[in-house]
């Protein structure tokens with residue numbers, strides 16, 4: 001199992017990448033933990049972190065008679081490869097970033113630049 005002590009920006013980007021690859025349908029968290037060999041505790045922490053950043057949503061669903069979460073991307077990158085440069089993954093302010101705080105994804109210049117850069121690159125490649 002991958003332990004949180006080994007957690008890296010790379011692991012966070014792998015989690016986000018897998019969620020994005022499943023598109024708007026999302027992926028059951030248990031499937032994701034299995035694919036990345038994470039414990040449910042560590043995986044949940046990563047998912048909660050991505051949800052706090054406003055880039056995924058955890059939807060509570062009933063699956064085979066048990067409540068679980070489906071992880072759905074809220075921000076779909078234009079290109080999968082751009083996930084590696086998502087600023088939230090290596091952000092020094094990540095711990096202070098909240099929905100309604102001074103530091104928030106809704107007024108984040110880093111996130112805005114990332115989105116703009118993505119669109120520019122997409123336009124160049126079209």
Ligand code: SF4
Nearest residue numbers: 087088091097105108
């Ligand atoms: S401050 Fe911006 S880059 Fe940092 S975690 Fe929040 S939304 Fe992401």
